[in-house]
Amino acid sequence: xxxxxxxxxxxxxxxxxxxxxxxxxxxxxxxxxxxxxxxxxxxxxxxxxxxxxxxxxxxxxxxxxxxxxxxxxxxxxxxxxxxxxxxxxxxxxxxxxxxxxxxxxxxxxxxxxxxxxxxxxxxxxxxxxxxxxxxxxxxxxxxxxxxxxxxxxxxxxxxxxxxxxxxxxxxxxxxxxxxxxxxxxxxxxxxxxxxxxxxxxxxxxxxxxxxxxxxxxxxxxxxxxxxxxxxxxxxxxxxxxxxxxxxxxxxxxxxxxxxxxxxxxxxxxxxxxxxxxxxxxxxxxxxxxxxxxxxxxxxxxxxxxxxxxxxxxxxxxxxxxxxxxxxxxxxxxxxxxxxxxxxxxxxxxxxxxxxxxxxxxxxxxxxxxxxxxx
Amino acid sequence: xxxxxxxxxxxxxxxxxxxxxxxxxxxxxxxxxxxxxxxxxxxxxxxxxxxxxxxxxxxxxxxxxxxxxxxxxxxxxxxxxxxxxxxxxxxxxxxxxxxxxxxxxxxxxxxxxxxxxxxxxxxxxxxxxxxxxxxxxxxxxxxxxxxxxxxxxxxxxxxxxxxxxxxxxxxxxxxxxxxxxxxxxxxxxxxxxxxxxxxxxxxxxxxxxxxxxxxxxxxxxxxxxxxxxxxxxxxxxxxxxxxxxxxxxxxxxxxxxxxxxxxxxxxxxxxxxxxxxxxxxxxxxxxxxxxxxxxxxxxxxxxxxxxxxxxxxxxxxxxxxxxxxxx
Numbered sequence: 246x247x248x249x250x251x252x253x254x255x256x257x258x259x260x261x262x263x264x265x266x267x268x269x270x271x272x273x274x275x276x277x278x279x280x281x282x283x284x285x286x287x288x289x290x291x292x293x294x295x296x297x298x299x300x301x302x303x304x305x306x307x308x309x310x311x312x313x314x315x316x317x318x319x320x321x322x323x324x325x326x327x328x329x330x331x332x333x334x335x336x337x338x339x340x341x342x343x344x345x346x347x348x349x350x351x352x353x354x355x356x357x358x359x360x361x362x363x364x365x366x367x368x369x370x371x372x373x374x375x376x377x378x379x380x381x382x383x384x385x386x387x388x389x390x391x392x393x394x395x396x397x398x399x400x401x402x403x404x405x406x407x408x409x410x411x412x413x414x415x416x417x418x419x420x421x422x423x424x425x426x427x428x429x430x431x432x433x434x435x436x437x438x439x440x441x442x443x444x445x446x447x448x449x450x451x452x453x454x455x456x457x458x459x460x461x462x463x464x465x466x467x468x469x470x471x472x473x474x475x476x477x478x479x480x481x482x483x484x485x486x487x488x489x490x491x492x493x494x495x496x497x498x499x500x501x502x503x504x505x506x507x508x509x510x511x512x513x514x515x516x517x518x519x520x521x522x523x524x525x526x527x528x529x530x531x532x533x534x535x536x537x538x539x540x541x542x543x544x545x546x547x548x549x550x551x552x553x554x555x556x557x558x559x560x561x562x563x564x565x566x567x568x569x570x571x572x573x574x575x576x577x578x579x580x581x582x583x584x585x586x587x588x589x590x591x592x593x594x595x596x597x598x599x600x601x602x603x604x605x606x607x608x609x610x611x612x613x614x615x616x617x618x619x
Numbered sequence: 620x621x622x623x624x625x626x627x628x629x630x631x632x633x634x635x636x637x638x639x640x641x642x643x644x645x646x647x648x649x650x651x652x653x654x655x656x657x658x659x660x661x662x663x664x665x666x667x668x669x670x671x672x673x674x675x676x677x678x679x680x681x682x683x684x685x686x687x688x689x690x691x692x693x694x695x696x697x698x699x700x701x702x703x704x705x706x707x708x709x710x711x712x713x714x715x716x717x718x719x720x721x722x723x724x725x726x727x728x729x730x731x732x733x734x735x736x737x738x739x740x741x742x743x744x745x746x747x748x749x750x751x752x753x754x755x756x757x758x759x760x761x762x763x764x765x766x767x768x769x770x771x772x773x774x775x776x777x778x779x780x781x782x783x784x785x786x787x788x789x790x791x792x793x794x795x796x797x798x799x800x801x802x803x804x805x806x807x808x809x810x811x812x813x814x815x816x817x818x819x820x821x822x823x824x825x826x827x828x829x830x831x832x833x834x835x836x837x838x839x840x841x842x843x844x845x846x847x848x849x850x851x852x853x854x855x856x857x858x859x860x861x862x863x864x865x866x867x868x869x870x871x872x873x874x875x876x877x878x879x880x881x882x883x884x885x886x887x888x889x890x891x892x893x894x895x896x897x898x899x900x901x902x903x904x905x906x907x908x909x910x911x912x913x914x915x916x917x918x919x920x921x922x923x924x925x926x927x928x929x930x931x932x933x934x935x936x937x938x939x940x941x942x943x944x945x946x
Contacts (some may be wrong), residue, residue, distance in 0.1 A: 255730035259723075266718045370700065456714030459678045459785075460731045461703045 252462030256470025264474060272463035274440060275482055278432035278487055285291040285428055286494045288517040290420045291597030293379040295323040301334045302327060308354040310389065312365070316347065321383040330461075334368065344370040344551065345380050357395070385551035397556040414499070414582045426577035427550040429486050430570045433509070434516045434544055437479040441520025444471055449528060464613055468605070472517045479513040480506075505577065506588065510598035518604035519569075525611040572596045631656045631783050631814035638685030639672055646672045649686070654830065656782075657730040659805060659815045661828030663930065668819045669837045674785050677816070678708055691782055704732070707776035711788035711881060713768045717761035721752055721771055739778075746774040759817035766797025771886065773801070783814045790819065802827055802828055818906045829914070833930050840933045842946040849924050854932045858898050859883060861928070864905070865891040865918040872914050879908060893922060 264271055298316070302309050316322045325343060328334050337343040346368035356363040367384045371377045393404065415422045420535060448454040485508070490496045498505075519540055527533035545551065547561055548570035554562055565571045572593040579585035579593075632654040639647040647669045654660040664670050675681035677688055679699030680796075688695045691705040704885040715724050725746065747753050755763060760771060769789060774782060786805075791797045799946040802824065805815055809829075814921065817828065825831050826845055833841035841848055855861070866872045873892055876885050877883040881901070906916045 251733070252731050255727055258730070259719070259727045262719055262723060263716070451714065451717070452710055452712040453714040453716060455680070455710060457731070458680055459703055459706065459708040460728070461733070463700075553909055567704050606716065 248466075249463050250466040250469060252457075252460070252466035253470045256457075256462065256467055257473055260471055260474040263444065264478070270440075271478070274436050274478070275485065278436060278482060278486060281424065281432060282428060282486060282489055283493075286425055286490075289424055291375075291416055291423065292375055292420060296321055296322055296345055296376055296380060297325050297343045298322040298345040298347060299326045299328055299334060299337040300324050301329070301331065301346070301348045303351040304349045304353040306354040309353045312349065312353075313347070315387050315391070316384070319383050319387065321379060332359045334493075338368055338448075340369050341370075344373070344376055345599055347384075414584075421490075421495075422496050424492045425494055425496050426581045427548075427574045429483070429490065429577050430512070430548070430573040431541070431545055431550055432486060433479055433513065433573075434519075434541060434570060435485055436482050437475055437513055437516040438520040438523065438540060439534075440475045440478065440516045440538050441471065442527065442537055443530055444475070445521065445524035446527050446530050446533040449524070451528065464609055468521060468609055468612065472514075472521070475517055475520070476510075476513050479517070480509070483509050483513075485605060487541040496581065498581045500580035500586065502580075504587060504590075505580045508576045508580075508594045508597075511574070511594055511601050512569060512576075514601035515569040515597055515604060518601055518608050521608040521612065522604060525608060543568050547571070548574050550574055569597055569600055629656075630654060631658070632660075632688070632690055633727075634677070634686070634688045636686035637673065637683060637688060639669075639676060639681065640684045640830070644940065647676065647834075650834065650837075650839045651686075652839060654814060654816060656814050656832045657809055657812045658818060659809050659828045661825045661827055661831040662816060662818045663820075663831060664818075664834035665836075667836075668834050670834060671733050673788060673834070674708075674787055674818070675818070678706060678785060679703060686875070691828070705782050707779070707781035707784040709769075709772045709776045709784070709786045709789055711791050713858050714774035715760040715768060715772055715775070718759060720757050720759055721763070722756045724771060724775055728775040729778045735778060742778050742780070743878050746778060746823055749773045764807055765793050766800070769797065769801065770791055773804075781813070783816065784808075786815060786817045788818050788820065790821065790824065791798065798824075806863060822925065825926045831926065833933065835934055835937055838937065840937045841929065845926055848926065848929045851929070851933075853936050854924050854929045859895055860898050860900075861922040861924055862894050862896055862902070863888070863891050863918075863922045864894060864916060866909060866916045868914055871912070872909055872916075875909060875914070877910055879905060891918075893925075893928070894930075 268515070300313060302313065313324070317324060322345060326337060328337065331348070334346045334348060338346050346366075348365060348366040348368070350366070353363045353365070367380070369377045369380045412418060445454070448457070487498070487502065487505070491498055521531055523536045523540065527536050528603070543564070545558070547554075547565040548568050549565065550570065554565050554571070557565065575593050576590050581591050583589075626863065630653045632652070635651050637647050637650040638645070650669075650673065651926075662670055662673070672681065676683055677690055678697050679702050682733070683696060690702045690803070691928060695702055716727070719727065722743075725738065725743050729742060734742060747756070750773065752767070752774060755767060755771075760768065763771060764923060773784075773789070790801060793801070798821075805817070806827075809815060819825060829844065831841070831843070831845055831848065833838055841851075843851075864872070864876070869887055869890055869892060873885055873887055876882055876892060876894065881899070882905075883895045883897070885892050887893075899941045902919050905945045906919070909916050
């Protein structure tokens with residue numbers, strides 16, 4: 246009567262049997278995240294390089310060729326074609342063959358020679374804002390730099406103000422270093438929420454859940470018996486993902502990996518509770534699948550995993566405070582990239598623990614009201 | 620079953636004015652009944668009439684909207700965990716884990732009830748013996764035929780030696796041999812003092828019960844032994860009798876018979892017609908009238924009402940009452 250975890254051991258043992266018997270599901274739920282990581286790790290490069298560029302050089306003299314060389318050397322532009330008229334320049338961009346078109350007017354060198362302002366037209370395809378932004382920045386910087394040197398006359402003179410940006414933690418701006426720690430959070434969510442939701446919904450479909458409720462098993466015994474095996478799987482998955490990230494993608498882990506493991510527990514706890522919440526609503530496995538996906542989307546888009554939270558409209562920024570992945574991504578990036586310690590990240594861990602506890606209580610209550618007493 | 624169940628004077632189930640509402644819908648409306656220890660209580664009614672709801676209320680799965688119920692002397696509302704120790708439940712879809720073996724299913728359900736390892740081993744041995752599961756212990760539950768699934772499910776529900784077993788349509792979709800074997804087993808167990816609460820759609824199974832009740836859209840409209848129900852005045856109104864008329868072309872004979880005065884109701888039963896007729900009804904005139912249409916009646920004999928007749932009559936009467944009330 247007093248043991249609120251009554252039935253825990255029996256349920257735990259049974260759940261382990263299910264997992265062992267269904268090795269295929271386990272295998273795929275462990276392997277697929279690694280495949281996703283491989284694909285995303287290799288494919289995603291947020292640094293904008295080698296933008297296809299078409300050039301109409303109406304001038305063609307030394308000065309104009311020097312300018313083009315500077316564009317090329319920036320690594321941002323890759324000149325794919327030289328054209329001879331405005332129409333071809335336009336067509337190359339409209340057709341999508343090039344994202345940037347540079348037109349150097351016929352009097353470019355003459356005007357520079359006569360100390361007059363020379364204009365260079367840079368056409369930018371705005372359909373990808375990050376490419377456009379990078380193209381504007383680099384061309385503007387090159388133009389400014391070129392101008393300053395001409396105004397100062399002396400090509401070797403130092404600028405009065407010299408900004409020296411220094412990128413901390415990820416000096417080469419390697420995309421995997423930035424992406425993979427965040428991806429860890431998303432992939433873990435995937436495994437744990439799905440597996441828990443499925444394991445419960447399957448029992449609903451089969452009718453065994455109803456059977457369990459007429460036994461003396463207590464809701465907490467049942468829920469924890471179901472949670473813990475999947476917590477173990479989730480934790481194992483985390484270790485695999487981290488090893489993969491470290492040794493295949495060579496992302497250095499600057500902080501304490503044990504702290505990362507410890508702080509991942511509240512996060513796993515949250516996502517397992519979400520799984521239970523999903524299962525208290527869903528009646529079929531496909532419904533559980535859809536609902537789980539619904540919980541992933543905010544985690545992917547509002548957690549800062551892809552888009553920086555700071556640029557979000559205030560409402561989404563505010564919403565992102567309620568998304569567990571937000572905190573865990575801060576933890577993974579903090580520990581892996583910035584070498585952050587417990588003194589920097591305790592709040593995130595605390596927030597996750599609070600969320601997990603809250604969600605589990607809500608899930609258990611919902612479970613009691615909507616599933617048992619239905 | 621070696622262990623006899625202790626007997627006290629408490630009935631196995633006493634339900635008083637059970638009421639269950641879902642929103643505006645009253646699923647169970649003022650249902651009262653008692654089930655004595657060792658009875659096989661057949662609980663009948665059409666689909667959606669509230670059978671499963673009553674089971675859920677008695678097993679503590681569903682709170683009561685009104686009334687009260689005691690199971691093995693315990694209040695289902697306030698002592699539901701203690702109630703669950705005393706009861707077993709087998710649902711209509713045999714709630715087994717298909718990806719676990721027979722043995723694993725038995726072990727799991729035993730552990731859920733907190734049986735000590737030694738006792739669990741002993742009980743599993745007894746259940747295997749009782750249900751003849753020995754050849755299948757290492758087979759996955761999914762690979763068992765319907766009859767064996769049902770035996771395993773029953774075994775799982777009995778591991779903790781419940782005094783009262785709820786069987787929700789235990790024989791739906793089971794072959795006739797398995798069905799008969801199950802009933803033999805139920806009789807044997809009930810001889811040891813175990814009480815059974817069985818829902819079924821099969822009238823022949825209802826006839827085997829020591830006590831039957833019929834629920835019709837939330838209202839209990841019959842409750843008693845099969846024999847006492849057959850003698851209800853509503854089933855066998857004064858001045859009427861039941862006869863079985865055997866004739867060829869039974870369908871055409873039925874159409875004709877329904878127009879013959881003195882026949883109150885008639886229905887086909889296999890190769891014959893079961894009819895409720897006035898006591899003064901002239902059998903020879905019936906034979907004659909059907910003969911005029913070229914149907915030679917081979918036999919007319921008096922008949923006791925079947926339980927099906929009982930439920931049909933009571934349902935008609937209940938419907939008539941409802942219509943009268945709504946007019």
